[in-house]
Structures are given as structure tokens and as C-alpha cells.
Amino acid sequence: MRRSKMQMCISTLEALVYNGPLRITRITYKANVNCSSLKPILDYLIQNELVEERTLRESKVFYVATPKARTVLSYFNKLKEMLPIPED
Secondary structure (H helix, E strand, O other), X not given: OOOOHHHHHHXXXXXXXXXXXXXXXXXXXXXXXXXXXXXXXXXXXXXXXXXEEEEEOOOEEEEEEOXXXXXXXXXXXXXXXXXXXXXX
């Protein structure tokens, strides 16, 4: 079954929150999102101040979850507990 953009955004946030700064390849593995879909998702998350793009060591780009991302993820998990939605 195909995942929604919201589900892919949440998976991306979870990958970054639980695994620390990651490069785009590691995010694709951890969030199970292909690279061509991930770039627009990261752009959206950066635009909404949930993720920051940082250049570390030898111009390598890493992505980091912001404190706002942790808050959003916390609210999302609470909502999932209150309104369980069966996954088909």
C-alpha cells in the first residue's frame, strides 16, 4: 500500500529524532522513503522549521531535527494513541 505524504513526513522526522544528524542516504534507509520523494519532503520540513540542513566535515550535508520537530512528533504520537486508526 502506498503511504501518504504525511506518513512519509512523520517517518522522516522519526528517523532524524531517534537517530540524530543523518545524511540523505541514511534518511532514505531509516524512513524507507526513496531519494526522489525525500528531497521535496525535506524541503517542506525545512520550510516549516522542523528540520535544519547543516554542513559539517568537508562540505557534507547533514539533516537535523529541531526542537519543534520533537514537539510535533510527540503530539502526533499522542494523537495516534487517542484515535487508533487501523492500517489496511
